[in-house]
Amino acid sequence: MEKTKIGVVGLGGRGFGLTRLIASMEDIEIVAVCDQYEDRVRRAVDGVREDAGYEPRGLTDYHDLLNIDEIQGVVIPTSWTDHIKIAIDCMKAGKYSASEVGGAYTIDDCWSLVHTYEETHVPAMLLENCNYGRDELMVLNMVRQGIFGEVVHCQGGYRHDLRLGLAHNREPEREMRHYRQGEYMHRNCDNYPTHDLGPIAKICGINRGNRMLSLVSVSSKARGLNDHIMRLDGPDYPLANYAWAQGDVITTIIKCAHGETITLVLDTTLPRPYSRNFQVHGTRAVYVEDNHSLFIDGEHSEETPWKDNWNNVDKYYEKYEHPIWQNYDPSKGGHGGMDYLVLRAFFDSVKRRCPTPIDVYDMASWMSVTTLSEDSIAMGGHPVAMPDFTRGTWFRKRDQYEGEFAL
Amino acid sequence: MEKTKIGVVGLGGRGFGLTRLIASMEDIEIVAVCDQYEDRVRRAVDGVREDAGYEPRGLTDYHDLLNIDEIQGVVIPTSWTDHIKIAIDCMKAGKYSASEVGGAYTIDDCWSLVHTYEETHVPAMLLENCNYGRDELMVLNMVRQGIFGEVVHCQGGYRHDLRLGLAHNREPEREMRHYRQGEYMHRNCDNYPTHDLGPIAKICGINRGNRMLSLVSVSSKARGLNDHIMRLDGPDYPLANYAWAQGDVITTIIKCAHGETITLVLDTTLPRPYSRNFQVHGTRAVYVEDNHSLFIDGEHSEETPWKDNWNNVDKYYEKYEHPIWQNYDPSKGGHGGMDYLVLRAFFDSVKRRCPTPIDVYDMASWMSVTTLSEDSIAMGGHPVAMPDFTRGTWFRKRDQYEGEFAL
Numbered sequence: 001m002e003k004t005k006i007g008v009v010g011l012g013g014r015g016f017g018l019t020r021l022i023a024s025m026e027d028i029e030i031v032a033v034c035d036q037y038e039d040r041v042r043r044a045v046d047g048v049r050e051d052a053g054y055e056p057r058g059l060t061d062y063h064d065l066l067n068i069d070e071i072q073g074v075v076i077p078t079s080w081t082d083h084i085k086i087a088i089d090c091m092k093a094g095k096y097s098a099s100e101v102g103g104a105y106t107i108d109d110c111w112s113l114v115h116t117y118e119e120t121h122v123p124a125m126l127l128e129n130c131n132y133g134r135d136e137l138m139v140l141n142m143v144r145q146g147i148f149g150e151v152v153h154c155q156g157g158y159r160h161d162l163r164l165g166l167a168h169n170r171e172p173e174r175e176m177r178h179y180r181q182g183e184y185m186h187r188n189c190d191n192y193p194t195h196d197l198g199p200i201a202k203i204c205g206i207n208r209g210n211r212m213l214s215l216v217s218v219s220s221k222a223r224g225l226n227d228h229i230m231r232l233d234g235p236d237y238p239l240a241n242y243a244w245a246q247g248d249v250i251t252t253i254i255k256c257a258h259g260e261t262i263t264l265v266l267d268t269t270l271p272r273p274y275s276r277n278f279q280v281h282g283t284r285a286v287y288v289e290d291n292h293s294l295f296i297d298g299e300h301s302e303e304t305p306w307k308d309n310w311n312n313v314d315k316y317y318e319k320y321e322h323p324i325w326q327n328y329d330p331s332k333g334g335h336g337g338m339d340y341l342v343l344r345a346f347f348d349s350v351k352r353r354c355p356t357p358i359d360v361y362d363m364a365s366w367m368s369v370t371t372l373s374e375d376s377i378a379m380g381g382h383p384v385a386m387p388d389f390t391r392g393t394w395f396r397k398r399d400q401y402e403g404e405f406a407l
Numbered sequence: 408m409e410k411t412k413i414g415v416v417g418l419g420g421r422g423f424g425l426t427r428l429i430a431s432m433e434d435i436e437i438v439a440v441c442d443q444y445e446d447r448v449r450r451a452v453d454g455v456r457e458d459a460g461y462e463p464r465g466l467t468d469y470h471d472l473l474n475i476d477e478i479q480g481v482v483i484p485t486s487w488t489d490h491i492k493i494a495i496d497c498m499k500a501g502k503y504s505a506s507e508v509g510g511a512y513t514i515d516d517c518w519s520l521v522h523t524y525e526e527t528h529v530p531a532m533l534l535e536n537c538n539y540g541r542d543e544l545m546v547l548n549m550v551r552q553g554i555f556g557e558v559v560h561c562q563g564g565y566r567h568d569l570r571l572g573l574a575h576n577r578e579p580e581r582e583m584r585h586y587r588q589g590e591y592m593h594r595n596c597d598n599y600p601t602h603d604l605g606p607i608a609k610i611c612g613i614n615r616g617n618r619m620l621s622l623v624s625v626s627s628k629a630r631g632l633n634d635h636i637m638r639l640d641g642p643d644y645p646l647a648n649y650a651w652a653q654g655d656v657i658t659t660i661i662k663c664a665h666g667e668t669i670t671l672v673l674d675t676t677l678p679r680p681y682s683r684n685f686q687v688h689g690t691r692a693v694y695v696e697d698n699h700s701l702f703i704d705g706e707h708s709e710e711t712p713w714k715d716n717w718n719n720v721d722k723y724y725e726k727y728e729h730p731i732w733q734n735y736d737p738s739k740g741g742h743g744g745m746d747y748l749v750l751r752a753f754f755d756s757v758k759r760r761c762p763t764p765i766d767v768y769d770m771a772s773w774m775s776v777t778t779l780s781e782d783s784i785a786m787g788g789h790p791v792a793m794p795d796f797t798r799g800t801w802f803r804k805r806d807q808y809e810g811e812f813a814l
Contacts, residue, residue, distance in 0.1 A: 149634055152677060153627045153656035161709050216623045216788040220560045221666025227556055227690035249560035249688060251660050251670050253788065259628025263658050263670075270559060271704035272693045273713035281656060283634035286679045291698040291717065297678035302568050306680035310698065310717065381623040381660065381790040 003029040004351050007071045007095075009062045009086055010078030011035035011044040014100065018077050019044050021339060023051040028347060032057040034065045035078075062086060066093040073350035075127070075343070076100060079179045084109045084367075091122040096356070098127040098346040099363070101194045103370020107387055110364035110371075114389050117360040125346050125356035126363040128198035130276065131407055132341035135313060136199035137322035139280050139287050140407065143203050147296065147320070148282030151203060156196025157265035157277030166269065167225045167239060168232065184246040188219050189374035190266040191246070194366045196276055197254075197264060198358070202407045203280060204260050207361045211386075211394045212262075215254045217373035218381045219247030224269035244269075252373050254386070264369070287313075324405060345405035355400035357407045364389040410436040411758050414478045414502075416469045416493055417485030418442035418451040421507065425484050426451050428746060430458040435754060439464040441472045442485075469493060473500040480757035482534070482750070483507060486586040491516045491774070498529040503763070505534040505753040506770070508601045510777020514794055517771035517778075521796050524767040532753050532763035533770040535605035537683065538814055539748035542720060543606035544729035546687050546694050547814065550610050554703065554727070555689030558610060563603025564672035564684030573676065574632045574646060575639060591653040595626050596781035597673040598653070601773045603683050604661075604671060605765070609814045610687060611667050614768045618793075618801045619669075622661045624780035625788045626654030631676035651676075659780050661793070671776070694720075731812060752812030762807035764814045771796040 006028055008019050015035070022028055033044040033056050041058040049055050059065050065074065066089060073096035076086050080102020090097035104110050117124060130136060143151055166184055183191055204210055222244040229240050250266040265277055278289040285296045291310040294300075300309060317325075324341060332340040349356040368386060376384045390397060399406055413435055415426050422442070429435055440451040440463050448465040456462045466472050472481065473496060480503035483493050487509025497504035511517050524531060537543060550558055573588055590598055611617055629651040636647045655676045661669040672684055685696040692703045698717040701707075707716060724732075731748060739747040756763040775793060783791045797804060806813055 150630045152630055153658075153674075214787065216625060216660070216790075218623060218660040218662055218668055220668040223557045223559055223666075223690050247666075247668075248690075249668055251560075251668060253623070253625040253658050253660070255625055255788070259630075259654075261625055261627040261654075261656060261658060267560070267688070270688050270690060270693065271707075271709075272688070272702055273707075273709060273711075273716070275713065281674070281677050281679070283630050283655075283677060286677065288697065290695065290713075292714070295679055300678075300680070302678075302680060304680075306682065306697075307699070307718070309680070311714070380621065381662070381788075383623075383788040 001027055003027055004347055005029050005031045005070045005072050007032045007034065007065045007068065007074045008044070009034045009065060009074060009076050010100070011040040015077035016040070016044055016047065018075060018339065018343070020047050020051055022075065022343060023048045029054070030056040031071050032059055032065045032068055034059040034062045036060055063089070066090065066095065071095060073097065073346065075346070081179060084113055087124045088112060088116045091116045091120045091124055094120070094122055096123055096125070096346070096350045098125045100127050101192070102367065103189070103191050103193055104367040106371055107368060110368050110387070110389060113360050113364050123349060123356045124360050124363065125349070126194065126358050126366065127342050127346065128194050128358055129338035129342045130195045131198045131202060131358065132324065132338045132345070133199065134325050134337065135289065136278065137325055138317065138320050140199065140203055141322040142285070142320050143280065143282070147285055148280060149284030151260060151280060151282045153261050153281040154200040154203060155263045155277055155279035156200050157267060157275060158192045158195050159265060159267040159272055159275040159277055161270065161272055162268040163225060163228045167229050184225065184244055184269070185242065186245050187374060188245045188247055188377050189370050190217060190250045190252050190264055191370055192266060192268070193264055193369040196278070197262070197366050197369060199278065200262050201362065201366060204256055204262065206256070207365060207390055207394050208397050208399060209394065211257045211388055211390070212365060213255050213257055214383045214385050215252055215369065215372055215376060216381050216383045217250060217252040217376035219377045220249040222247050222269070224248045250373060250377070252369065254369070327404070341405065348403045348405055349401060352403065354403065357399065357401040357405055359400070361389050408434060410434055411754055412436050412438045412477045412479050414439045414441065414472045414475065414481045415451070416441045416472060416481060416483045417507070418447040422484035423447070423451055423454065425482060425746065425750070427454050427458050429482065429750060430455045436461070437463040438478050439466055439472045439475055441466040441469045443467055470496070473497065473502060478502060480504065480753065482753070488586060491520055494531045495519060495523045498523045498527045498531055501527070501529055503530055503532070503753070503757045505532045507534050508599070509774065510596070510598050510600055511774040513778055514775060517775045517794070517796065520767050520771050530756060530763045531767050531770065532756070533601065533765050533773065534749050534753065535601050535765055536745035536749045537602045538605045538609060538765065539731065539745045539752070540606065541732050541744065542696065543685065544732055545724065545727050547606065547610055548729040549692070549727050550687065550689070554692055555687060556691030558667060558687060558689045560668050560688040561607040561610060562670045562684055562686035563607050564674060564682060565599045565602050566672060566674040566679055566682045566684055568677065568679055569675040570632060570635045574636050591632065591651055591676070592649065593652050594781060595652045595654055595784050596777050597624060597657045597659050597671055598777055599673060599675070600671055600776040603685065604669070604773050604776060606685065607669050608769065608773060611663055611669065613663070614772060614797055614801050615804050615806060616801065618664045618795055618797070619772060620662050620664055621790045621792050622659055622776065622779055622783060623788050623790045624657060624659040624783040626784045627656040629654050629676070631655045657780060657784070659776065734811070748812065755810045755812055756808060759810065761810065764806065764808040764812055766807070768796050
């Protein structure tokens with residue numbers, strides 16, 4: 001078997017996990033791993049040796065990794081600050097790339113991605129694992145089958161209590177390296193929109209016959225981190241009274257060319273259980289993640305208390321499970337299968353030298369939500385236009401990836 | 408026992424139900440009932456005779472009702488088109504009024520309410536039953552006790568499938584009289600904001616140390632009614648291809664003076680189970696109606712799957728039930744007790760000639776959301792300022808009602 005040759009850039013917590021997941025795949029060879037911190041590099045090299053019985057090269061400058069000819073694709077789980085820059089360098093080096101998720105700082109960065117792709121024709125993918133979530137895919141499947149009628153409105157969120165990681169630096173390593181703390185100190189925006197937006201964008205056909213036209217974004221005050229620090233660390237902790245720029249809850253409403261609305265919520269500094277707040281509302285059905293229910297017009301009645309249908313989604317997997325999940329072996333692991341599947345989707349494109357199921361136009365438009373929400377919040381919720389990174393080709397554009405991981 | 412003398416204006420479906428609920432109260436006498444349709448008047452008169460053993464006067468012009476000296480208070484369950492006009496006439500006639508809920512058509516109407524109150528000093532109340540909902544009151548109680556820490560964000564909605572009533576006129580009565588159909592034909596806004604906003608406004612201290620500053624509102628396309636008609640009535644039905652102005656889902660984000668955000672959703676023309684979508688997010692707790700759960704920082708852990716805590720609200724009634732509900736006898740009925748309680752709150756104020764727990768400033772500011780959302784939607788989600796109907800007195804204003812139904 002000819003192994004596909006991969007490099008990994010970024011070996012922190014998440015990068016280390018992904019590296020070991022990749023190392024477990026028999027048809028993939030990790031040729032090199034890279035991180036600015038040498039201890040992380042050593043740990044990853046050791047991890048791959050333990051898992052797969054070979055040693056990748058360990059590097060601290062990703063340019064050295066891009067100079068290795070045999071590497072065909074680069075997985076980029078670095079901090080989100082560097083995703084676009086490294087993806088662009090990968091395209092210029094002729095290598096497929098798959099960037100971990102995050103948001104953009106400027107629209108100019110998003111255009112640079114698109115320009116570089118149009119010059120090089122080398123695919124760059126966003127590694128949005130939630131596009132391969134079980135329910136997200138089942139709902140996509142049901143929408144394509146017409147079960148939802150016409151989709152009118154979607155909701156999503158990244159509702160994840162990150163207070164402990166963001167505000168406290170009990171671990172010396174975290175103090176120096178947890179780059180997101182700076183984001184919360186200085187910026188106010190939906191800094192992490194793609195876990196929720198990615199699956200919705202596919203459901204709404206964004207960049208494939210539809211596009212996002214405009215958004216408004218409004219921020220609550222920032223109180224969660226201060227309250228948390230005050231209780232855990234007391235008033236003498238350095239950040240106890242810091243005036244965090246990032247509001248606790250950011251609500252964004254996107255309007256699409258075909259009239260759909262998409263509401264996104266970032267909610268990461270208050271106590272709560274994890275939720276992606278996924279909802280799809282059509283003329284014939286509704287899906288709601290937070291009580292794991294489907295309501296299908298005709299099949300369900302408004303007379304039945306909603307509570308009686310909570311958690312009824314389980315009943316629908318047999319009928320509507322997406323083929324990707326029908327074929328998936330859950331023992332492969334990684335965030336309930338999502339990490340495994342999104343990596344396999346990327347490697348399939350690398351192997352076959354074909355387009356990726358999430359492309360640079362998706363990446364640019366999804367990531368643009370961050371900087372555009374920042375603008376809207378700064379202007380008191382003023383609507384801002386969303387660029388058409390496809391330059392009008394979305395009218396007729398269809399997915400160019402046609403393999404088993406097609407979305 | 409001296410009975411409190413009440414009149415009722417508006418005897419359609421909901422008005423008839425409220426009239427009979429009032430007739431069942433031994434300390435209240437319905438002196439007169441009024442509706443423009445004589446058949447409704449006769450039905451209500453008959454209903455009161457059956458329920459209470461006496462006959463109220465039956466009128467078709469509410470001005471005649473206002474001329475009856477002995478009437479102390481007027482309940483106004485008419486169509487929402489007339490709430491403000493009739494409430495103003497009640498104030499001018501020296502009679503307490505309680506208007507059923509709805510939204511305003513203009514800010515000028517809202518100011519007229521306030522001006523008339525300030526000239527007459529006669530209280531006018533909005534009969535917002537959801538302010539007396541069991542969970543809404545328990546969460547209010549918990550917020551006042553500090554269990555939520557600082558409240559940062561709230562959500563609410565009127566998510567109620569009204570398609571059958573709005574689009575189909577199989578019943579001849581409905582064709583002539585269902586005034587809301589016109590609203591959906593010609594307007595696009597959050598036409599029914601107070602079921603969700605009322606309880607949240609009390610939780611956020613709106614007009615009592617806080618106020619709503621601005622809102623943005625975005626509308627989805629309108630497809631639900633057309634799809635429903637096409638399936639139920641076929642393409643020859645008169646409204647089958649009508650271009651409804653009202654979008655299926657309206658999302659509004661309100662920003663408050665103390666930094667809280669409030670998201671409201673109107674969702675009345677798509678299939679779905681009923682929900683008011685009530686959520687309260689604080690620095691120390693979260694309440695979510697849609698899976699009936701409370702998450703209290705420290706008591707609950709993010710490690711526990713959320714599903715394990717669904718429906719855990721039942722456990723908290725014993726500890727945090729609001730005194731109004733502790734004292735309530737559920738056999739009194741009416742929308743799970745809410746209708747009964749909100750009427751009792753009104754009658755308590757009428758009896759004691761004291762202020763009402765929901766006052767004209769609340770009524771004006773809550774109802775203003777409708778016309779302001781209409782403006783914002785028309786301007787593509789542009790933020791619009793919300794008037795301060797208290798003219799700066801909200802800094803120090805406290806509830807003036809101090810009875811057993813205080814919110």
